[in-house]
Amino acid sequence: MGSSKPTKTTCENGHVYYKSSECPICPICEKQRKPDxxxxxxxxxxxxxxxxxxxxxxxxxxxxxxxxxxxxxxxxxxxxxxxxxxxxxxxxxxxxx
CATH class of the missing domain: 1.10.150.20 (5' to 3' exonuclease, C-terminal subdomain)
Incomplete structure (x- = not known):
């Protein structure tokens, strides 16, 4: 069970990030919506x-x-x-x- 190579992804808000999983969550959007x-x-x-x-x-x-x-x-x-x-x-x- 090896990890897959990170792929470049762009979310619906235009954030570009790299992910090695198929999880659809944009880490940039997640960080922005975290409550203070x-x-x-x-x-x-x-x-x-x-x-x-x-x-x-x-x-x-x-x-x-x-x-x-x-x-x-x-x-x-x-x-x-x-x-x-x-x-x-x-x-x-x-x-x-």
């Missing part, structure tokens, strides 16, 4: 997109889900869950049982 504040600014882009895709924008909304439900979201992994638990705990919140 709030808990979504503290997590990795795939985890942030997973929450945004499921309309979770606050820690209070996140606390209405179980850890298993969040892990089932595309883009969410174990390291994302660990970070989210830390952020929830700081606010006195936790995942639904």
């Amino acid at each position: 504040e709030g808990f979504l600014s503290e997590i990795a882009a795939p985890a942030r997109r997973a929450l945004e895709d499921n309309k979770i924008n606050t820690l209070e909304e996140l606390a209405t889900f179980s850890e298993k439900e969040i892990l089932s979201f595309h883009g969410m992994g174990k390291s994302g869950i660990i970070k989210l638990k830390t952020l929830l705990n700081k606010k006195g919140l936790h995942f639904k049982d």
Whole structure:
């Protein structure tokens, strides 16, 4: 399983970048849309997109889900869950049982 050679790609916004995967996400657009504040600014882009895709924008909304439900979201992994638990705990919140 070798990595493929990076290919030059241009996104719909005109950003030119090189990617070795088939992931359609433009890293320049992603960096520009990263929030400056709030808990979504503290997590990795795939985890942030997973929450945004499921309309979770606050820690209070996140606390209405179980850890298993969040892990089932595309883009969410174990390291994302660990970070989210830390952020929830700081606010006195936790995942639904």
